[in-house]
Amino acid sequence: xxxxxxxxxxAHKEALAELLFQLxxxxxxxxxxxxxxxxxxxxxxEDVASSSISQDTMGxxxxxxxxxEELGYGKIDDLAHGRSAKERKNxxxxxxxxxxxxxxxxxxxDWAYAVVRNYFYTLAKKVxxxxxxxxxxxxxxxxxxxxxxxxxxxxxHWRTWFTQLLSSSDEAKERMNxxxxxxxxxFGDVFSYGNASQSFKEFALIEDATVLxxxxxxxxxxxxxxxxxxxxxxxxxxxxxxxxxxTEELDRALSTLSEVYRLxxxxxx
Amino acid sequence: MYQSTLxxxxxxxxxxxxxxxxxxxxxxxxxxxxxxxxxxxxxxVSITMLPTFLGCxxxxxxxxxxxxxxxxVAGVEAVEVLFKTAPPWTSDRITEKGQKGLxxxxxxxxxxxxxxxxxWHVDCPYCGSTYVTLDNIFGPTACRSILYxxxxxxxxxxxxxxxxxx
Numbered sequence: 367x368x369x370x371x372x373x374x375x376x377a378h379k380e381a382l383a384e385l386l387f388q389l390x391x392x393x394x395x396x397x398x399x400x401x402x403x404x405x406x407x408x409x410x411x412e413d414v415a416s417s418s419i420s421q422d423t424m425g426x427x428x429x430x431x432x433x434x435e436e437l438g439y440g441k442i443d444d445l446a447h448g449r450s451a452k453e454r455k456n457x458x459x460x461x462x463x464x465x466x467x468x469x470x471x472x473x474x475x476d477w478a479y480a481v482v483r484n485y486f487y488t489l490a491k492k493v494x495x496x497x498x499x500x501x502x503x504x505x506x507x508x509x510x511x512x513x514x515x516x517x518x519x520x521x522x523h524w525r526t527w528f529t530q531l532l533s534s535s536d537e538a539k540e541r542m543n544x545x546x547x548x549x550x551x552x553f554g555d556v557f558s559y560g561n562a563s564q565s566f567k568e569f570a571l572i573e574d575a576t577v578l579x580x581x582x583x584x585x586x587x588x589x590x591x592x593x594x595x596x597x598x599x600x601x602x603x604x605x606x607x608x609x610x611x612x613t614e615e616l617d618r619a620l621s622t623l624s625e626v627y628r629l630x631x632x633x634x635x
Numbered sequence: 636m637y638q639s640t641l642x643x644x645x646x647x648x649x650x651x652x653x654x655x656x657x658x659x660x661x662x663x664x665x666x667x668x669x670x671x672x673x674x675x676x677x678x679x680v681s682i683t684m685l686p687t688f689l690g691c692x693x694x695x696x697x698x699x700x701x702x703x704x705x706x707x708v709a710g711v712e713a714v715e716v717l718f719k720t721a722p723p724w725t726s727d728r729i730t731e732k733g734q735k736g737l738x739x740x741x742x743x744x745x746x747x748x749x750x751x752x753x754x755w756h757v758d759c760p761y762c763g764s765t766y767v768t769l770d771n772i773f774g775p776t777a778c779r780s781i782l783y784x785x786x787x788x789x790x791x792x793x794x795x796x797x798x799x800x801x
Binding site: 411414419 | 688689690691692720721723724725752753770771772773774775776777781795797798799801
């Protein structure tokens with residue numbers, strides 16, 4: 367049964383907002399990390415492709431923040447730029463820096479890490495978005511339907527890089543395997559709902575995290591089997607971004623990305 | 636005394652035909668299938684539009700251009716433009732006139748069919764050859780891809796297919 371914001375109880379609205387913050391913050395941070403790659407991707411066509419994907423992803427974050435604005439949680443710009451690290455609900459994976467160095471100076475970013483992070487994240491996002499098409503909150507179901515059309519191309523893109531690099535030279539395979547290890551070390555909270563599992567279930571906002579996790583593992587298994595590598599297994603997280611537990615890397619990201627906003631938060635841009 | 640002015644939907648649609656895509660001067664927002672609904676209450680006009688892509692930075696410019704154009708229609712006092720995600724915009728909403736307009740600009744219209752693995756085919760908008768290769772599914776804007784015609788040796792763009800099957 368679908369619901370609208372007017373009829374919602376406070377507990378219902380709070381659960382919905384929690385889910386929206388998790389979705390919005392994930393896409394927002396990952397698209398920010400993607401934007402730091404601009405001009406640095408391995409070749410010009412990839413620069414066009416990955417920046418286009420980052421732009422789409424920022425658009426998805428904007429839709430989720432927009433739904434929060436409609437629910438009375440503040441303006442989109444303030445939600446994106448004005449919240450401290452402690453208030454953020456994104457997973458640890460998306461806040462991680464792209465590699466050593468600073469993009470304005472001498473970045474030594476790791477493309478293998480970018481490929482694995484983007485592919486594994488995009489696959490997780492696809493699993494979630496497919497579930498959200500059936501959510502009880504109709505405006506979110508509509509956004510999910512539109513997001514999934516754009517995600518279709520992102521998914522193919524990152525899967526292609528992933529399989530090609532893992533079918534390539536020994537050095538490429540070695541770097542990819544190292545990147546898989548690094549990404550999986552931070553993957554524990556990607557399918558976590560923080561403290562909200564029960565309420566998400568109660569209001570039928572999204573399917574159980576265990577079910578989604580299994581779908582992700584099953585989809586990935588098909589791909590990795592053909593590449594003769596072991597299936598990545600999602601571990602329990604040491605630190606859970608959904609609970610506001612974050613790394614210093616998020617502090618640094620927020621300080622950079624909100625620099626212009628903080629000069630004058632009243633200016634629309 | 637309250638005097639109502641009659642604004643005709645036909646006049647609004649004609650005005651919308653004049654609002655071009657900010658980057659493609661040969662197609663209008665109507666040709667692109669971005670107009671979902673027009674409501675007229677006396678001198679007040681409300682237009683519902685569908686974004687082609689959610690992160691498209693041209694949306695605000697398009698909105699501004701629509702407002703300006705509709706305000707110039709005789710009898711209109713206020714205009715509102717709302718973006719909605721349902722129904723989702725799909726590339727089959729582009730009209731036949733829109734397809735011609737895209738071609739005239741050197742952009743192949745979106746293909747009607749694509750296979751399950753996401754591959755699809757378009758012909759060269761310049762020479763009509765089928766001997767083309769896809770360089771990059773992503774292009775200079777969210778809605779376009781980059782291709783190359785091996786017959787006339789021209790690079791060209793195509794509108795990406797976006798469908799409910801995705």
